[in-house]
Amino acid sequence: MPARKSLYALLSLIVALACLTSLSSGTTAKACTRAVYLGPKNSVIVARSMDWAEDPGSEVWCLPRGMARSGATGPGTLQWTSTYGSVIVSFYGIATVDGINEKGLVANTLYLVESDYGKAVAGRPTISIACWAQYLLDTFATVDEAVTALAKEPFTVVAPMLPNGVPGVGHMAISDPSGDSAILEYVKGKLVIHHGRQYQVMTNSPTFDEQLALNGYWEQIGGLTMLPGTNRASDRFVRASFFIKSLPQVEDRARAIASVFSTIRAVSVPLGFTTPDKPNISSTIWRTVYDQKDKVMYFDSATRPNVFWIPLAGLDFAAGQPVKKLKLLGGETYSGDASASLTPEKPFAFLSAKPE
Numbered sequence: 129m130p131a132r133k134s135l136y137a138l139l140s141l142i143v144a145l146a147c148l149t150s151l152s153s154g155t156t157a158k159a160c161t162r163a164v165y166l167g168p169k170n171s172v173i174v175a176r177s178m179d180w181a182e183d184p185g186s187e188v189w190c191l192p193r194g195m196a197r198s199g200a201t202g203p204g205t206l207q208w209t210s211t212y213g214s215v216i217v218s219f220y221g222i223a224t225v226d227g228i229n230e231k232g233l234v235a236n237t238l239y240l241v242e243s244d245y246g247k248a249v250a251g252r253p254t255i256s257i258a259c260w261a262q263y264l265l266d267t268f269a270t271v272d273e274a275v276t277a278l279a280k281e282p283f284t285v286v287a288p289m290l291p292n293g294v295p296g297v298g299h300m301a302i303s304d305p306s307g308d309s310a311i312l313e314y315v316k317g318k319l320v321i322h323h324g325r326q327y328q329v330m331t332n333s334p335t336f337d338e339q340l341a342l343n344g345y346w347e348q349i350g351g352l353t354m355l356p357g358t359n360r361a362s363d364r365f366v367r368a369s370f371f372i373k374s375l376p377q378v379e380d381r382a383r384a385i386a387s388v389f390s391t392i393r394a395v396s397v398p399l400g401f402t403t404p405d406k407p408n409i410s411s412t413i414w415r416t417v418y419d420q421k422d423k424v425m426y427f428d429s430a431t432r433p434n435v436f437w438i439p440l441a442g443l444d445f446a447a448g449q450p451v452k453k454l455k456l457l458g459g460e461t462y463s464g465d466a467s468a469s470l471t472p473e474k475p476f477a478f479l480s481a482k483p484e
Contacts, residue, residue, distance in 0.1 A: 159410050160238040161364050161395045162301045163372040164309055164328040165388045168379050172307045172420040175392035176226060176236040181410045182292060184220050188427060188438065188454040190470050191216060194447025197266065199255035199283070200478040206253035206283045210266035213445025215425050215438055217416060220291045222479040223258035224265070230445050231269035232305040232420045235261040242335050243297035245285040246317025248483035253283045257296050258479035260285055264302060271308040275323050278312065285314060286481035296479070301330045305420040311336045329369045332361035339365050346370075359409055364395045371395070381419065385426065388417055389435075399430045429456070436462035443467060451475045 159179035166172060178186065192213045199206035216227030228234045237260070248254055255263060268274040290296045299313040311322040311330055322336055329343075330336065342362050346355070351370035356363035371391045378384050396412035403409045417426040423440040438454070442465075453473035454466055462469060 159359055159361060159364070159397055159412075160332060161368050161392065162236045162238060162330045163368045163388070163391055163395075164303050164307070165372055165375055165384065165391075166307045166325065166328070167384050168377045170305070170307070170421060171379075171381065171384060172303065172305055173384055173388045173417060174234050174236070174303050174420060175388045175415065175417045176238070176301075177392050177396050177412045177415045178217075178225070179397050179410045179412045181294075183413055183431075185457055186217050186219060186225070186414060187221070187456045188425070188466075188470075189216050189218060189473075189476075190214075190438075190443055190445075190452040190454075191262075191475070192445045192447060192449040192451065195266070195451075195475070197259065197262070198478075199253060199263075200259060200480045201254040201256055201286050201483055202480070204248075204254055204483070206255040206263070208263065208266060212266060212269065213443070214262075214265040215440060215443070216262065216265065217414075217427075218476060219258075220479075221476050222291070223296075224262040224478075226416055227261065227265050228418050228420070228423065228425055228440065229265040229269075230423070230440055232423050233265060233268055233270065233274070234303050234418045234420060235264050236301045236330070236416075237261045237298045238301070238330060239332050240297060240299040240313065240335070241295075241333055243287065243299060243314050244316050245287055245297075245314045248284050248286070252281075254286050254481075254483045255283045256478055256481040257285050257287045257298065258481070261300060262478070264300070269304075270306070271302050271304045271310050271323070274302055275310050275321055278319060279321060281319050284483065286483050288479055288481040290479075296481075299330070299336070301327075303420065305423075328372055329365055331365040331368070334362070342366070343369050359397045359401070359403075368392075368395045381422070385417060385419060389415070389426070389428065392417065396430075432461050434461060434463035436464060436466040438467045438470075439465065443470075 162176040195210040212229040214229040219225040415428040426437045450472040452470035
């Protein structure tokens with residue numbers, strides 16, 4: 129009997145701490161998750177979910193090299209030309225929120241309400257957050273290259289309001305075919321970088337250092353004993369960390385991709401699910417999975433019956449090639465390799481922002 133009482137007391141404490149963990153992630157956080165699988169023979173597969181309060185009208189784009197870019201912030205904006213072609217997912221038709229370039233670098237932007245990009249600095253270019261991910265995909269081949277350049281803070285990110293009236297604030301996870309990862313967050317006006325293969329998971333609030341501390345507590349308990357089960361960011365971080373690190377090491381790439389899909393689905397939020405007193409904890413709208421070794425994007429919509437994929441090896445990223453789009457706004461359905469359905473399209477304009 130004393131042993132049983134002790135067990136009940138322990139479980140009660142765990143549940144209480146789980147509640148505190150959930151409460152520590154702000155009620156305004158959008159619910160997205162990113163996780164990286166590091167498999168045998170240098171297999172690297174990264175998945176993310178896009179959880180949002182409404183359908184953000186995402187479509188898939190193929191962007192060639194040699195595109196002249198502007199940071200969309202007026203005078204003093206960052207200017208660059210794309211070195212690498214990429215396949216990306218748009219957001220409201222005014223931002224790049226997710227994608228992979230032809231070198232296998234993947235960028236995943238997730239919402240982070242605590243983001244603080246600071247004020248514009250005299251002599252330093254500015255860039256709208258709408259094209260922050262695109263800049264990385266255009267410019268860098270590896271995580272190490274990106275981290276080395278960004279650590280110098282060569283520009284200031286400016287975050288305007290999104291079309292739905294929500295502040296456009298977020299943090300970014302990047303990974304490459306070597307398995308290297310980095311988490312990029314702007315906290316109190318400064319860029320904070322967490323760099324290393326060990327940073328396999330990212331969700332939303334709180335900031336990444338706090339997420340690591342919370343996850344460290346749950347790792348001591350062990351995922352086979354208990355996992356926090358709400359749809360809050362801190363709970364999803366714990367579950368995604370346990371699941372992605374517990375997956376079997378399989379050489380069969382199709383099996384590995386299926387396992388990663390099952391993981392990101394396990395931490396997704398059912399379509400139509402709402403929390404009345406927390407309207408910003410949202411349903412999963414779509415999911416992407418990237419095979420970074422073979423450079424293939426997989427796309428899974430919550431409102432479509434099939435998964436489709438786009439192998440980058442079959443695309444022409446040469447400078448001067450037309451921008452192409454895979455249309456998704458008209459209820460189109462694709463299955464299997466959808467690259468042949470990409471059609472020429474005028475590039476979308478990035479959401480402009482005004483520096484403070």
